[in-house]
Structures are given as structure tokens and as C-alpha cells.
Amino acid sequence: IRLHKQNEWLDVHTKKLNILRSLNKLCSSTKQTPRLISSVKNLSKRTLSENEIKALENGLDYVYPSLRFDEETFISNIETCFVTVLGRTTDKCDYDEKDSDEDVIYNMSPTQLKFANKMRNICDSFRYNAKRVLSKFHSNIASIMKTLKNLAKDKSIVITKPDKGRGIVIMDRNEYLTKMNSILSDVRTFKEIKQDxxxxxxxxxxxxxxxxxxxxxxxxxxxxxxxxxxxxPGRIYGLPKIHKVGNPLRPIVSAINTYxxxxxxxxxxxxxxxxxxxxxxxxxxxxxxxxxxxxxxxxxxx
Known part of the structure; x- marks a missing residue:
């Protein structure tokens, strides 16, 4: 019986593999134009401009780079790297107490002086290139940030993500609140309490x-x-099920900062x-x- 079942399963899976190989050859021989699917799903009455769609396409988790070169952090990291590699160059550590008007005495060895000069040249080159790149993308990123801020000011819509997959969904706030209130009104799941x-x-x-x-x-x-x-208290919000008719919301309870x-x-x-x-x-x-x-x-x- 075991051998019979083994042969039976082997025949079934062999047929499946042959079908998949045939389909794979058919698909590879047929050239198709790739279809671009937008990651932005607009369910609201607001008409999105092309710039607004482009600003949203990267998703809610995307972080745009800073338009300002962080000089303080850059200098601090370089100094830490220098001290870690070649040791201290002053008579006191950073955490030692000293008067505000007390001069810092530098005592660097020839090796430290040579390395410091080389590192300064590298840092100057890096700083110049970094600022040049930031200035190149400044106008583009500034325009995107302005577009996103204008969208955030529109209180008639809710910008969220879908229940499944990645992307952005835009809903009318009134529709969102109506669906959430309908969920919270279900006495079989939720109960109103008098105090927190x-x-x-x-x-x-x-x-x-x-x-x-x-x-x-x-x-x-x-x-x-x-x-x-x-x-x-826990906070509840809803994620739209855009793959279902009517785009119902899936309630999500965030327990962050609960007791x-x-x-x-x-x-x-x-x-x-x-x-x-x-x-x-x-x-x-x-x-x-x-x-x-x-x-x-x-x-x-x-």
C-alpha cells in the first residue's frame, strides 16, 4: 500500500511539474509590456494631482534625507574616530572638569599630526561633495515636502495604509469615522465604560x-x-481592506504605552x-x- 501511494503521489507531482514547465516556456516566449501598478489607492472625493501622487508613491515608511549637512555630528564622529585609532591629543578627557575659559593644550605626536592632516583633507573633500549633492536635490525634495505638508493639512481625508500589502490608501474622513463608529458600536465586541x-x-x-x-x-x-x-489607554484605528467590496476596515488596537x-x-x-x-x-x-x-x-x- 505504501509503495502504491508513493507511486501515485509521484505521478501527480510529476504531472504538475510538467504543466508548470510548459507554462513557463509559454510565458518566456511571449513578450508582454510590463504593467505599472500605482501604490496609491485614492478612495476619497479629492482629486490628487500628479505631484501629490509622486510624493505619496514611496509609502508611509519612506524617510527623505535631510537637506542640511549635520556639521556638529560630523565633527563629533571624526573626533571619536581619531581618538579611537590614535589616542587622546589633549591633556584632559572630554568628561574631565575644566573652567570655561581654560585653554585646551594639544600634545600630538608626529604620527598623529600626519594622520590628522590626511584626515582633514578627506573630511574637507567629503564635506564639499556632500553639500554639493544636497544642493542638487534641494529643490526636488523641498517641493515634495511642501506637497506632503499640504496633504497633511487637509482634514477632510485620512491617509493610511491597506490591510494587506504595502502602499497608501486615501479615504474621506467622514467615511472613515462612520465605519470606525460602526465597528465600535458592536456590543458583542466592545463595551462602553464610565471611567478610564x-x-x-x-x-x-x-x-x-x-x-x-x-x-x-x-x-x-x-x-x-x-x-x-x-x-x-490602548488606541484603535482601522486599515481598509481594499481587496474587498465596500473597502471595510480591519480594526487594529495599538497597545504601545499601555500599562x-x-x-x-x-x-x-x-x-x-x-x-x-x-x-x-x-x-x-x-x-x-x-x-x-x-x-x-x-x-x-x-
Whole structure:
């Protein structure tokens, strides 16, 4: 029976592989013009200009470079690098106390002087090229930033991301609030409370953590890391399901800065090793990597 099943499965998968190979040859022989899909989905009544679409296409996580060369950080990093490689060049450390009008006495060896001169030339060249590149892109980035600020000022729309995948979704604020209120009105899931219990919950958890510390169940360092301070209630928001009719919202509750948020992070780190499994696939990329690394015995392929 086992041998029969093995041959049966082998025949089925062989047929599937042959079909996939045929389709792959057909697709490779047919030249198709690539279709560009915009990452911006506009569900609002506002008409977006071409500049606004271009400004949004990079996504919500994209960070535009600074238009100003950070001179202070640059000098600090170079000085740290110099001292790390060749040692101190002054009579005192940076953290030593000295009067405001006290002169700094430099005492550099010939090796340090030679290296300092070479490093200064490199830094001057780097600074010049960096400022030239920043000035080159200044007008373009400044225009994009102005466009994004104007979009942020429009209170009639909500700019968010889709429930699945990456990109940007723009919704009318009234539609967004209506759908969120409809979700919150579901008494089977949510219940209205008369007062905010955050401070009370924070006090209860703090007392419990203090007891665990005194009992040596957790360390002093762990207690400091997970003790809640300035806690806030959880916040809810919705992500539109643009792949479904009507674009319903998926409610997401953000627990950041809640009274037990730090505790949950510590527990997640301590329990993470229990989730590791040889059959667990993190994402599509890891799955493809495992397929490439898979060693197949050619004798088992029919």
C-alpha cells in the first residue's frame, strides 16, 4: 500500500511539474509590456494631482534625507574616530572638569599630526561633495515636502495604509469615522465604560511587580525595565481592506504605552524560543531560500 501511494503521489507531482514547465516556456516566449501598478489607492472625493501622487508613491515608511549637512555630528564622529585609532591629543578627557575659559593644550605626536592632516583633507573633500549633492536635490525634495505638508493639512481625508500589502490608501474622513463608529458600536465586541481604568491598572501591576522583585522572582534590572510609568489607554484605528467590496476596515488596537506593554515585550522575548520549529516558515523570502538550498536526490525524481 505504501509503495502504491508513493507511486501515485509521484505521478501527480510529476504531472504538475510538467504543466508548470510548459507554462513557463509559454510565458518566456511571449513578450508582454510590463504593467505599472500605482501604490496609491485614492478612495476619497479629492482629486490628487500628479505631484501629490509622486510624493505619496514611496509609502508611509519612506524617510527623505535631510537637506542640511549635520556639521556638529560630523565633527563629533571624526573626533571619536581619531581618538579611537590614535589616542587622546589633549591633556584632559572630554568628561574631565575644566573652567570655561581654560585653554585646551594639544600634545600630538608626529604620527598623529600626519594622520590628522590626511584626515582633514578627506573630511574637507567629503564635506564639499556632500553639500554639493544636497544642493542638487534641494529643490526636488523641498517641493515634495511642501506637497506632503499640504496633504497633511487637509482634514477632510485620512491617509493610511491597506490591510494587506504595502502602499497608501486615501479615504474621506467622514467615511472613515462612520465605519470606525460602526465597528465600535458592536456590543458583542466592545463595551462602553464610565471611567478610564488605566491608572488603577498601572498601580496594581506596579505593586505586583514590586512583590515579584522582593521575592527574587525577577531581577532589579527587569523590574526597572517593565515597571509602567505614564501609561495610556490602548488606541484603535482601522486599515481598509481594499481587496474587498465596500473597502471595510480591519480594526487594529495599538497597545504601545499601555500599562502592561513593557511586560508583554519581556514575556515575548522569554517565550520566543518555544515558538521555534523546523517546520516554521517566516515569510515568502525564507521559503524561496529554503527551496534553493534544498538538496534533491536525482534518483528519487521520476
Amino acid at each position: 481604568p488605566t491608572i488603577e491598572k498601572e498601580d496594581q501591576l506596579t505593586r505586583k511587580l514590586l512583590q515579584l522583585k522582593n521575592d527574587n522572582f525577577i531581577t532589579v534590572e527587569e523590574y526597572k525595565n517593565i515597571r509602567p510609568t505614564g501609561s495610556q 502592561n506593554y513593557k511586560l508583554s515585550l519581556m514575556l515575548a522575548n522569554k517565550l520566543e524560543h518555544l515558538r521555534k520549529s523546523v517546520t516554521l516558515i517566516l515569510d515568502t523570502f525564507s521559503f524561496v531560500k529554503q527551496l534553493h538550498e534544498l538538496k534533491v536526490n536525482t534518483d528519487e525524481i521520476g
